[in-house]
Amino acid sequence: MQILLIHSDFIEYETKKSTPVAEKIDDDLKKGRMEEVLTVFVAVEKSDEDKIESAASQTVAEIKKVTEQVKTNRVMLYPYAHLSSSLSSPKTAIETLKKIEELLKEAQFEVKRAPFGWYKSFTIKCKGHPLSELSRTIRIGEEKCVIVLKETEKQEVVSEALKSEAKATSYWHILTPDGELLKPEEFDFKGHDNLKKFVNYEIHKSRAVDKIPPHVELMRRLELADYEPGSDSGNMRFYPKGRLMKSLIENYVLEETAKMGAMEVETPLMYDMNHPTLKKYLDRFPARQYSIEADKKQLFLRFAACFGQFLMNHDMTISYRNLPLRMVELTRYSFRKEQSGELVGLRRLRAFTMPDMHSLCKDMEEATEQFNEQYNMCINVLSKIGINLSDFEVAIRFTRDFYEENRDFIVGLVKTVNKPVLIELWDQRFFYFVLKFEFNYIDAMDKASALSTVQIDVENAERYGIKYIDSTGAEKRPFILHCSPSGAIERCIYALLEKANMNSEKGIVPMFPxxxxxxxxxxxxxxxxxxxxxxxxxxxxxxxxxxxxxxxxxxxxxxxxxxxxxxxxxxxxxxxxxxxxxxxxxxxxxxxxxxxxxxxxxxxxxxxxxxxxxxxxxxxxxxxxxxxxxxxxxxxxx
CATH class of the missing domain: 3.40.50.800 (Anticodon-binding domain)
Structure with missing residues (x-):
């Protein structure tokens, strides 16, 4: 049994069309709505088929625990096949769902159950607190039941930067190519529908998945990729055609970085969490980590190539003549323990392939020059992959001090794309960077996903002891640029699939480059x-x-x-x-x-x-x- 539990302000659904395995229902089940409710998405699996009573009983026990935590006695049961690739027969699924409903009602819960085997539209609003998105895998054995908690707050390693990000005050603006800085409510979004969707997504930070995006069906039908039930959520299997596409994009991006003079390197997948330098960096990077224990050491799986490249930079002898110095690694894989309710298809993963280039620059002037050069490279890379300027929205994020000192430079970035961009402004610096941009793809579900990005890092040269010798023989600290020309390779394929689907709806024949x-x-x-x-x-x-x-x-x-x-x-x-x-x-x-x-x-x-x-x-x-x-x-x- 797989269940996804969403504490919701409300959920409502409406049946659209029956499938060949649909259960027969009365008219009152064709629509449903509940408020202040625990929505439980359920996938009954093959392993439950000869254990319906115990599987239903244990599922109800888990639902009860969560209702006690979130303080509600209202439950919406929603059959959801997408949670598993090893589904039970329709007959078993219906019988199990009805049994869960019966047991919950006996326990005095207010329960509604969406019908099985029907295409349905649904809308859900997640409350967004730490316990509002949880998932469970329930395995019934001969002697015991095993419950796998896929999101366990006590075990999760959360960086100080991620905590700071939650507390940071962001000031949102729209910056036009003419240099006009406007609050979102002052900007006329006519003709900028995707920018409006992007602004809403960023300001409200609704990352939870409430519908399955079109690319999920396409990635399976085209035999590119699929969920891997034998792994953790957010880890995918790639079939030969999908692996081919991935490798072509990987090779293309690496070739483009080589043209810029980047040296390809390879570094470890895991690092010591208590290494003094790495510990400090962990606390400045806004990401959740996977942690493992080995030889009495607490290790973490890398979420970027920064660690290995910076440790390598520390050991190098670097002259001012070598600058800007660029290194690149294609990480297969990078790991980020994204929240389970946010994981879907190729859009947001826990294990992904990331081209990660770092450039050492002698001063801020050289850093901004390189930033601009890499900004243009990213536009070109995405275009050749099949994602054009009209397909993505730009976000530029910086501190107030940096903006006041570099206003013309930032306006120049906006002029390059020749369309208004979203600005996120901070009064103080919470992270290691002072300037960052992302190109964000907006999909059919109005969700934004970052692709290309470049950041100017003002901390890590000091933290890692990275230095170069200037023309006078003195030791200096470089500025560091972090650049991913394409973003995660899997996400590029996601964007191509979503774009193709939207083109199809517009009457354009879908295709890849x-x-x-x-x-x-x-x-x-x-x-x-x-x-x-x-x-x-x-x-x-x-x-x-x-x-x-x-x-x-x-x-x-x-x-x-x-x-x-x-x-x-x-x-x-x-x-x-x-x-x-x-x-x-x-x-x-x-x-x-x-x-x-x-x-x-x-x-x-x-x-x-x-x-x-x-x-x-x-x-x-x-x-x-x-x-x-x-x-x-x-x-x-x-």
């Missing part, structure tokens, strides 16, 4: 006798364009093969039959030029196709397709 598409060209033979010719065509395309080509040799109709290629967002689909064999030309469906239900079919020569594909993928990393060229030889992952 061609260089990132797992299959770039699919060749479809009209019949078995055209298979050899299809293989020849595929081989020529692969060699001459250096792209990923596959062949749909399955015993399906041509129409189904074409539809399946479309469902996989294949950029180029080539159909070859007797006519193509005889004429030597090919018919190509070009996805980027197609409309829904109106494919763009173009007759061309193979040479024309080579040139078209090469133009799209030139300058980007290339990797072979990880799956067999023929679809009939491929396994299914989902």
């Amino acid at each position: 061609v260089w990132l598409s797992p299959t770039q060209v699919r060749v479809i033979p009209v019949s078995g006798k055209n298979l050899q010719y299809a293989e020849d065509v595929a081989s020529k395309i692969e060699v001459n364009s250096k792209c990923r080509v596959d062949i749909d040799d399955r015993e399906e109709t041509v129409g189904k093969k074409i539809r399946d290629a479309g469902m996989e967002w294949t950029p180029y689909v080539v159909v070859v039959g007797d006519k193509e064999e005889n004429e030597g030309n090919i018919m190509v469906t070009i996805r980027r030029e197609s409309l829904p239900n109106k494919p763009a079919n173009v007759k061309m020569s193979l040479q024309e196709l080579y040139e078209m594909i090469s133009k799209e993928i030139s300058g980007f990393p290339y990797k072979r397709h990880p799956l067999a060229m023929k679809l009939s030889a491929r396994p299914r992952f989902v």
